[in-house]
Amino acid sequence: MKDVRKILLPMPSISNGEAALTRGYNFALRFGAHLAVLHVRPDGRDIAPLAGEGLSGAMVEDLMRTAEHESARHAHDVRALFDKFVAEHPDLVLVSGHDPIPMTGPSVSFKVVRGTEADIIPSQARLSDFTLVPHPDSGEEISSSETLHAVLFDSGRPVVMASRTPPKGLIKRVCIGWNGTAESSAALHGALAWAATAEAVRVLHCDDYQRRGPSAKEVLEYLAIHGIKADAVEFPPVDRDVGKGLLAACKDFDADMLAMGAYSHSRLRQLILGGVTRHVLEHADIAVLMSR
Structure with a gap:
């Protein structure tokens, strides 16, 4: 995927929102994209069926009011952050309502939809070139992030997890984690947009990570067909942890982005036993593109 025209950025709250907006702005600027x-915005009324037995009508109404108040607060805070960011970046064309999206140059829009994230976001992602999600570092395990996993498993499109802190400049150095699987192939294809204009690209592979499929050498040949020069480096696990070794290799390369397949093993297995995907989600401090 070399032509990026539309980027979806779901923002459930302002947590890590500035970093995600900055990365999204950089992407829009780089590709002339929207x-x-x-x-x-969750509907407070949706809590009623979940309240369970043993609660009085007044208690349920109180829960609904509290949920609606929190929903309104998050919506207000996200909109305020968005408006402030757009005001600070006048080169972004703000598209409102049903106005047509410019065919050239970076543009941005904001929309609030009521419902559940797990239903709405994957649906919207299916008509986006990729989805950028804020780093879900908000006191819970990143591996349980509903937004990130809803896009990964239900959209059919790549997802990019932003870093925790606002990035400085464009992505220039790209690592591709390769293990021969269909998932890593999807990530490789998604990463072409960045690899095509990066100043350096590296394919990272490891015997303990490799599955049945093409080799790293064949990946270099594929990239060369696309006019992308890259090298391949075999990285060792660190403390017998492939995920830790992969991130260490990215750091050695001074990478701005890592592209990799997600959950070659089942998500449940990785949640219980750990795995490369889980380690990267919980410890990466660079942009991470993942595909299923």
């Missing part, structure tokens, strides 16, 4: 910021 950044569609989406806030899914």
Whole structure:
């Protein structure tokens, strides 16, 4: 995928929102693309069926009011952050309502939709070139992030996890984690947009990570067909941990982005036993592109 025209950025709250907006702005600037910021606002009434037995009607109504108040607060805060960011970046064309999206140059829009993230975001992602998600580092395990996993498993499109802190400049150095699987192939294809204009690209592979499929050498040949020069480096696990070794190799390369397949093993297995995907999600401090 070399031509990026639409980027979806779901923002459930302002947590790590500035970093995600900055990365989204950089992407829109780089590709002359449209950044569609989406806030899914939960409906307080949806809590009623979940309240369970043993609660009085007054208690359920109180829970609904509290949920609606929190929903309104998050929507207000996200919109305020968005407006402030757009005001600071006048080169972004703000598209409102049903106005047509410019065919050239970076543009941005903001939309609020009521419903559940797990339903709405994957649906919107299916008509986006990729989805950028804020780093889900908000006190819970990143590997359980609903937004990130909803896009990974239900959209059929790549997802990019932004870093925790606002990035400085464009992505220039790209690593591709390769293990021969269909998942890593999807990530490789998604990474072409960045690899095609990067100043350096490296394919990272490891015997303990490799599955049945093409070799790293064949990946270099494929990239060369696309006019992309890259090298391949075999990295060792660190403390017998492939994920830790992969991130260490990215750091050695001074990478701005890592592209990799997600959950070659089942998500449940990785949640229980750990795995490369889980380690990268929880410890990466660079942009990470993942595909299923």
